[in-house]
Amino acid sequence: MELRHLRYFVAVAEELHFGRAAARLHMAQPPLSQQVRALEAELGVALLHRTTRRVELTAAGSAYLQRARAVLGELDDAAHEAQQVAAGVVGRLVVGCVGSATYSLLPLLARGLTRELPGIEFSFRGEMLVPDQVLALQGNDIDIALLRPPVHDTLIQTSILRHDRLVVAVPDDHPLAARRRVRVAQLADVDLLVHAGRPHSVMHAEVVRLCRQAGFEPRFRAEVGETSTLITLVAGGLGAAVVPEPVTALPIQGVVYRPLVGGGRVALAVAHRRDREEAHLRRAVEAVRRLVDPS
């Protein structure tokens, strides 16, 4: 069976006259009759009851007419939808986000993206470690990643969004909590909590670099996956943690944040697979850039 059969049958069913239906289809009457008969033969069902004076639908024909119309309509819809998806107007995207930006950035993006690209269905995965994000991008498990560069994979395109200052998260009864600001040197004999992960996270590496620069080796107490857990352990008094400033958007009872003087900055970037050029992905990446830096 082919769509031709459906189109012809619908035309005849609507005209109830092979001659007029053929005219409407810009074809001759005999092949139209043939194709409709072929359809009936294939279905094994009489769709039309013909005399030379009158053509009328059988009960089966009525039922099939409805369905045939529906199918033809859905096919049009399908074409439109595909075109819209191709144009990037509609689609589905998964956004991954590194832990330290989860609580400040994701709410902003969730609101902003769904507002600016209403045809695209977004879902979000927060608290991801950077290496996992890279793997997820490679496997198309996520489409866009918000991560801390650098990423050593030529397949992944990254673009820096902004630089975040560092702060130190300490329990509120910790000696450092009494100070307005913390210098790197003051971390010398403090237990530090860092993110887990092989290879070590960007923050982990940055803390090591800063401490060595200040002339000492940092004392790591524990490695933790999620930023929320990290801060919870700080609240529990296990130690302090050096984190990017946006983490302060996560207010945990018993934890205070103090600027880290001379602590440098860590970049935040948006990343996606370089070989994916869908319009909706490009639009969404653009929207992320605009939403993070409205300038």
Next chain:
Amino acid sequence: MELRHLRYFVAVAEELHFGRAAARLHMAQPPLSQQVRALEAELGVALLHRTTRRVELTAAGSAYLQRARAVLGELDDAAHEAQQVAAGVVGRLVVGCVGSATYSLLPLLARGLTRELPGIEFSFRGEMLVPDQVLALQGNDIDIALLRPPVHDTLIQTSILRHDRLVVAVPDDHPLAARRRVRVAQLADVDLLVHAGRPHSVMHAEVVRLCRQAGFEPRFRAEVGETSTLITLVAGGLGAAVVPEPVTALPIQGVVYRPLVGGGRVALAVAHRRDREEAHLRRAVEAVRRLVDPS
């Protein structure tokens, strides 16, 4: 566009390999490639992203694949449905019923028909006058009529179901209410209510015939459309009414029914258009016959 394009695209999308898809479709690879490209050209959308090493769906392709699968599935369903309708297993039928049988027969048929022919969707129109039923059959507004013969139309096939005795409906304070049975002669000086309609209803003609046979002319007080209204007017004291016995299934406060001695009988028949030979109609008529006369 033709269904071929959908089938081919679905095969390629499922195999993600033109060669294997072609094998599955029992055809060579080049024409498959051509047809899929033709589909993309017609839609104006790239559905597949091809390298010589890998074939993958674009976002638009994913969307279209879902829709294409759905369309192909629905087409199968449509064929099945048409076959079922043709076989008379499923369908839709409207049953019309004359007023005097509405309250005894329709409840029975409503239950019985939906039980015996569960695929067929029945609807019922009660309180119809016989001439209106004939018109409705002619116009295919109803498919089956339960009426009082004769019907003078060669297009309509009627088949007698049973014969109903006549009874007299009288107000409970009427002199005739005191009697166990009523003879025709006793209707001589009684106001009678009858059904309206041009030509006169079968019951109307039968009452005139009986009275003249007994040597007097009946005194008609009012003409009414629906049997329920007729009985209500009897309850209101406007007069008596000669009705077929099944009307007693309609118990109205203040009305009593008394057998009409020597009153003859009126037939009840099932009728349908002779030129309609659909299986579901024939089955339904058969079922009506069985349900009315279970012998």
Next chain:
DNA sequence: TAAAAATACTCCATAGGTATTTTAT
């Protein structure tokens, strides 16, 4: 008898096949 569908046949457009080339890994 006249209008309309079915039949008989003819033709050519195009779906599909074969052989080969191109391309990306």
Next chain:
DNA sequence: ATAAAATACCTATGGAGTATTTTTA
């Protein structure tokens, strides 16, 4: 170097056209 898709070209099926017949109201 190789696997796989694209291209080029050819073949032949079958969809559509023309002429005619059949049917029924």
